[in-house]
Amino acid sequence: MNTYKLLTPGPLTTTTTVKQEMLLDRCTWEDDYKEITQKIRTQLLELAHVTEEQYTTVLMQGSGSFVVESVLTTAIAKEDKVLIVTNGAYGKRIVQMAQYIGLNYVEYSVAYDEYPVESELNCLLEVDPSITHIAMVHCETTTGMLNPIEMIAAVAKAHNKTLIIDAMSSFGGIDINVAELGIDYLVSSANKCIQGVPGFGFVIAKLEKLLTCEGNARSLSLDLYDQWKEMNKDGKWRYTSPTHVVAAFAKAVEELLAEGGIPARCARYQRNNELLRQRLAQVDMHAYISIEKQSPIITTFLFPYKAFNFADFYAFIKERGYVIYPGKLTDVDTFRIGNIGEIYEEDIIELCDIVEDYMKAVAV
Numbered sequence: 463m464n465t466y467k468l469l470t471p472g473p474l475t476t477t478t479t480v481k482q483e484m485l486l487d488r489c490t491w492e493d494d495y496k497e498i499t500q501k502i503r504t505q506l507l508e509l510a511h512v513t514e515e516q517y518t519t520v521l522m523q524g525s526g527s528f529v530v531e532s533v534l535t536t537a538i539a540k541e542d543k544v545l546i547v548t549n550g551a552y553g554k555r556i557v558q559m560a561q562y563i564g565l566n567y568v569e570y571s572v573a574y575d576e577y578p579v580e581s582e583l584n585c586l587l588e589v590d591p592s593i594t595h596i597a598m599v600h601c602e603t604t605t606g607m608l609n610p611i612e613m614i615a616a617v618a619k620a621h622n623k624t625l626i627i628d629a630m631s632s633f634g635g636i637d638i639n640v641a642e643l644g645i646d647y648l649v650s651s652a653n654k655c656i657q658g659v660p661g662f663g664f665v666i667a668k669l670e671k672l673l674t675c676e677g678n679a680r681s682l683s684l685d686l687y688d689q690w691k692e693m694n695k696d697g698k699w700r701y702t703s704p705t706h707v708v709a710a711f712a713k714a715v716e717e718l719l720a721e722g723g724i725p726a727r728c729a730r731y732q733r734n735n736e737l738l739r740q741r742l743a744q745v746d747m748h749a750y751i752s753i754e755k756q757s758p759i760i761t762t763f764l765f766p767y768k769a770f771n772f773a774d775f776y777a778f779i780k781e782r783g784y785v786i787y788p789g790k791l792t793d794v795d796t797f798r799i800g801n802i803g804e805i806y807e808e809d810i811i812e813l814c815d816i817v818e819d820y821m822k823a824v825a826v
């Protein structure tokens with residue numbers, strides 16, 4: 463068996479104990495299985511700093527994109543209009559979903575290395591009062607940028623708009639006070655900072671909003687309202703649930719709490735990320751975005767020189783036990799390294815040593 467660690471932003475490296483949970487075949491209608499679902503739903507509310515009176519958790523089968531699409535098709539009605547803020551490929555994916563669903567939308571697009579500008583957002587909202595919703599990605603996994611959710615949340619609140627946040631690659635790794643920010647729908651998935659395996663995602667939804675969404679969905683399978691209604695009865699999923707993935711996720715949440723919760727995990731990611739950027743800067747590999755915009759999740763690095771052979775670099779590193787990630791930018795040559803998952807300082811040190819060895823080898 464080839465063993466290597468994933469330095470990718472999900473799927474990522476998981477613990478042996480999380481993987482071991484998947485050795486048992488569970489039955490979807492047994493009480494003990496339904497209780498796992500209900501426990502996860504409650505724990506996710508706690509991690510998001512929200513109460514059961516105001517918020518609910520809906521789990522949804524599929525990868526993260528399925529879950530974003532389920533929110534868009536359910537929360538945004540025919541007569542509504544969404545303002546989509548984009549500065550990366552995942553924001554653009556929201557636009558693509560809006561087109562497929564046939565939503566009324568406007569895109570506010572900024573450069574991939576820039577933040578959205580508050581005054582421009584205010585202006586867009588004032589000019590077009592038919593906008594009802596705002597959607598934005600928190601950590602843009604394309605670049606590693608951490609978008610300013612406090613600012614967006616304040617703008618949404620001031621203009622009384624429903625706020626949808628794709629926190630796929632940040633929730634669990636960065637503390638987000640969903641209640642305080644007043645986020646209406648926050649989306650994330652099992653295989654990112656909670657450190658589970660891929661197969662489902664989840665939505666922390668404001669009840670008052672979700673309750674108005676019956677009949678909105680243009681997709682049966684992705685109807686978030688129906689999914690919630692069924693799941694909320696007793697924890698039984700509408701349609702087959704990914705039992706192995708759910709069991710692994712329950713273990714992953716337990717391990718997150720044992721680590722010290724989100725603040726402790728965030729500190730580990732932050733240390734890994736800083737060390738990675740410091741060490742790689744010494745071999746002329748620099749981050750694409752400026753430091754104050756950098757998330758502790760994933761870093762996009764510019765090629766150290768023009769003729770840099772990424773395929774060769776990738777293979778060299780993989781042979782030595784780590785898998786990195788290609789870039790996703792079209793105008794500049796980049797590659798990405800994620801530092802989330804079961805990754806510790808010794809892994810980052812080892813990786814940086816391998817990168818240094820490569821750079822020495824190509825220099826001769």
Ligand SMILES: *Cc1c(COP(=O)(O)O)cnc(C)c1O
Pocket residue numbers: 471472525526527528530552599600601602603628629630631651
């Ligand atoms: C991972 C990710 C998604 C979902 O991608 P899938 O490939 O569908 O899991 C969506 N948004 C962001 C910001 C992501 O990092």
